[in-house]
Amino acid sequence: MNLLRNRAIVLAYVGMAVLLALTSIASPGFLAVSHLRSLVVLAAFIGIVALGQTFVIIAGGIDLSVPWVLNCAAVLMTVAAKGQDQPLFWIVPLLLIAGALTGAVNGIGVAMFGVPPIIMTLAMNVILQGGILVYTGGAPPATSPPAIQYLAVGRFAGIPVILILWLVLTALATLLLSKTAFGRYVYAVGTSATVSEFSGVPVRQTIVLVYTLSGFTAALAGMLLTGYTGQAYLGMGDPYLFTSIAAVAIGGASILGGSGHYIGTIAGAFVLTILTGLLPALNLSNGALLIVYGLVILVTVSLSSEAVPTIAAWSGEYFRTAKSLSMRSDHDPN
Amino acid sequence: MTTAAENAQVAKSPSNGGGELKNWLLDRAPFLVACVMLCALVAVYGVLRDGVFSLAELNIDTAAALTLLLAATGQTIVLLRGGIDLSIGGVISLGTVLAATQMGDNPWSATFWVLLVLAAGALVGFVNGVLITVLKLQPFLVTLATWSILSGAALIVLPTDGGALPTAWMAFGNATWLGLSSSVWLLAGLICFWLWFRRSRLGVAIRATGSNERSAFLSGVSPLWINVATYGLSGLFAALAALYLTTQTGAGSPTIGKDYILPSVTAAVIGGLSLFGGRGGLIGTTIGAFILTIIGNLVFVLRVSSYWQPIVSGVILLIAVLASSTAEKSARNSLT
Numbered sequence: 177m178n179l180l181r182n183r184a185i186v187l188a189y190v191g192m193a194v195l196l197a198l199t200s201i202a203s204p205g206f207l208a209v210s211h212l213r214s215l216v217v218l219a220a221f222i223g224i225v226a227l228g229q230t231f232v233i234i235a236g237g238i239d240l241s242v243p244w245v246l247n248c249a250a251v252l253m254t255v256a257a258k259g260q261d262q263p264l265f266w267i268v269p270l271l272l273i274a275g276a277l278t279g280a281v282n283g284i285g286v287a288m289f290g291v292p293p294i295i296m297t298l299a300m301n302v303i304l305q306g307g308i309l310v311y312t313g314g315a316p317p318a319t320s321p322p323a324i325q326y327l328a329v330g331r332f333a334g335i336p337v338i339l340i341l342w343l344v345l346t347a348l349a350t351l352l353l354s355k356t357a358f359g360r361y362v363y364a365v366g367t368s369a370t371v372s373e374f375s376g377v378p379v380r381q382t383i384v385l386v387y388t389l390s391g392f393t394a395a396l397a398g399m400l401l402t403g404y405t406g407q408a409y410l411g412m413g414d415p416y417l418f419t420s421i422a423a424v425a426i427g428g429a430s431i432l433g434g435s436g437h438y439i440g441t442i443a444g445a446f447v448l449t450i451l452t453g454l455l456p457a458l459n460l461s462n463g464a465l466l467i468v469y470g471l472v473i474l475v476t477v478s479l480s481s482e483a484v485p486t487i488a489a490w491s492g493e494y495f496r497t498a499k500s501l502s503m504r505s506d507h508d509p510n
Numbered sequence: 511m512t513t514a515a516e517n518a519q520v521a522k523s524p525s526n527g528g529g530e531l532k533n534w535l536l537d538r539a540p541f542l543v544a545c546v547m548l549c550a551l552v553a554v555y556g557v558l559r560d561g562v563f564s565l566a567e568l569n570i571d572t573a574a575a576l577t578l579l580l581a582a583t584g585q586t587i588v589l590l591r592g593g594i595d596l597s598i599g600g601v602i603s604l605g606t607v608l609a610a611t612q613m614g615d616n617p618w619s620a621t622f623w624v625l626l627v628l629a630a631g632a633l634v635g636f637v638n639g640v641l642i643t644v645l646k647l648q649p650f651l652v653t654l655a656t657w658s659i660l661s662g663a664a665l666i667v668l669p670t671d672g673g674a675l676p677t678a679w680m681a682f683g684n685a686t687w688l689g690l691s692s693s694v695w696l697l698a699g700l701i702c703f704w705l706w707f708r709r710s711r712l713g714v715a716i717r718a719t720g721s722n723e724r725s726a727f728l729s730g731v732s733p734l735w736i737n738v739a740t741y742g743l744s745g746l747f748a749a750l751a752a753l754y755l756t757t758q759t760g761a762g763s764p765t766i767g768k769d770y771i772l773p774s775v776t777a778a779v780i781g782g783l784s785l786f787g788g789r790g791g792l793i794g795t796t797i798g799a800f801i802l803t804i805i806g807n808l809v810f811v812l813r814v815s816s817y818w819q820p821i822v823s824g825v826i827l828l829i830a831v832l833a834s835s836t837a838e839k840s841a842r843n844s845l846t
Contacts, residue, residue, distance in 0.1 A: 238650075240772075290835040291828070292785040294594070298772055299824040299831075306821030313815070421654065431648040461669070463764075466662030473655040478645050 184428025184436070184480035188443035191426070191476060195450045203457035213336055215449055217329065217404065220342040222445040224397040225416045226423040227349050228279070228390025230441045233424050234353075235383060236366040236433025237286060237293035239390045242420055243413030244304035245278055246398035250408035251308055253399045254318045261323040272395050278304070279391020283384030297387075309410065320402035328403025338400065345393075349438040362386060366433025419448055422469065426476045447472065539837035540782030541794045544830060547780075548797050551804045558811045569691035573683070573758060575803040576693045578773055579796060580751035583700060584635075584744030585774040586795045589783055591740045592720040593649040596771050597638060598748035600660025601631045603767035605752025607664045610673025610762025620676050624753060631749025632742045634660065639738035653741075657771070664764035673762040683757025696754070697796070704792035712739055721788030776823065777802055780830040784838070801826060 429436020781798030783790025
């Protein structure tokens with residue numbers, strides 16, 4: 177936990193708190209328990225997809241295949257379960273494994289064949305998109321089974337079930353990142369794959385594993401999302417490409433790898449969700465939301481940029497130099 | 511990092527005799543693979559359909575490929591420098607909605623808005639370049655943010671697809687001269703621009719920076735100038751793509767830009783460009799853009815579901831990039 181990493185994560189939480197305060201002033205009732213509950217549910221979907229994305233980005237990669245891994249899992253689950261709970265016992269584990277395997281293929285392409293992550297995961301995304309469109313013929317698939325709906329929108333003792341699930345996943349991710357050798361390998365590979373290789377870090381296995389994890393969380397989020405929307409539909413994963421990467425970036429991870437933490441990503445997921453809820457309250461359009469998203473990304477990324485202290489130092493130096501020059505020119509016109 | 515530069519060195523120096531041809535081939539392997547794939551696709555297309563080898567077909571396919579190609583031209587320049595530009599999606603969306611809502615039927619206002627759209631595209635790229643250099647931010651995140659901002663602006667200007675373009679403007683898109691459509695002439699112009707640009711001071715500096723940033727900067731290339739110029743050109747070409755797109759669709763769309771972001775990268779990579787910077791060019795990207803267009807035609811001619819198109823282009827992309835990384839690996843081995 178170096179200083180820069182802490183600063184970026186702290187900034188993300190400060191931003192989240194400021195947004196919450198602003199929102200509760202702009203629309204009274206925003207902080208009501210019922211509203212906070214729906215906020216948490218929406219943030220959880222971004223948070224779960226962004227879990228795998230966080231690991232991939234810390235390891236210096238990026239996963240663009242998230243939207244259609246998510247969409248494929250959602251469609252296949254609803255089609256296979258036909259609205260019944262019983263088949264879920266084998267469908268859910270099977271699809272989670274399938275998602276993980278898809279991620280593993282991405283990881284193998286990146287680690288073993290040297291394909292740039294953007295290209296490998298992009299190709300995987302379009303292939304899955306085409307595949308599931310051919311399979312369904314573009315028709316909307318079946319509705320979500322009740323058990324999945326309970327997981328997504330149900331409550332246990334007044335607490336949203338998905339929040340409990342999300343907390344468990346957060347605990348696991350934090351343990352994995354901070355307390356295990358694998359977590360240290362992820363940071364090492366993201367900082368420098370070459371140095372890691374020479375230091376005996378199993379670089380290839382680590383890369384394959386982070387993409388596997390990302391495929392797994394995307395498939396999980398896809399199945400849960402059908403419980404929220406009531407059914408699977410084509411294109412349901414598309415918004416999660418932008419939001420999963422944005423949540424990680426707002427959460428203070430460097431896109432170059434080697435820094436960041438899932439704890440920061442959670443703040444990122446909340447910032448994005450609060451903004452989405454804030455703008456209808458202020459009567460602003462979808463276009464305004466996109467503009468605000470962009471500005472928030474720019475501001476958070478700039479604030480945690482290593483250049484900020486340097487620029488402050490530069491400008492101080494510039495003014496000092498300008499001052500000394502003007503003083504000198506008083507004495508010597510040449 | 512050094513392989514690109516060293517390969518060029520080895521390919522040029524005649525000293526290692528028999529290895530010379532092999533190195534020349536290895537150096538261009540990704541591009542040659544793209545050429546072979548395009549020839550194969552055109553051959554299959556020609557067998558399946560009559561009249562493929564005609565000027566009319568050339569005109570149609572060029573018109574279909576040109577928007578993507580213009581967007582990919584800017585992307586090629588940015589990728590050669592070792593960056594990436596996602597904001598072209600926003601520039602294209604905003605460009606089409608501005609053109610479709612503001613041009614009117616007055617030629618003066620049309621000219622004014624064409625220039626304004628081009629200037630706006632260049633300005634967006636300029637801002638990207640400044641942010642990337644001065645704040646030391648990652649191109650991926652900066653252009654992701656500006657893409658979001660511009661898409662939002664496009665949605666505010668025109669919330670749904672619509673608007674209208676001057677009839678003269680539309681007529682330009684369908685005009686022909688000496689049997690060739692305006693799109694083919696524009697393509698020829700684009701290639702001429704590239705042949706000049708590639709050897710120009712800026713073109714060489716961009717490729718040098720992409721091959722090895724540090725040595726380029728030590729040789730006196732200014733990082734700010736390089737970033738402003740590459741992203742500025744990328745924004746300018748995205749604006750051109752937006753304007754050309756409106757001659758084909760006759761309307762503005764606030765969401766159409768996102769359909770060109772990743773395909774522009776795909777076209778460049780299929781054409782043999784290395785994402786690590788410094789290797790590739792517009793000729794390859796042109797071939798890549800035509801490969802993607804012909805795949806669309808083939809899917810149509812074969813009467814299979816149009817959903818096969820992304821699958822086939824994804825597989826072709828993987829083949830292209832595997833050919834490129836394999837060639838790079840064997841080039842590295844032959845050096846040591």
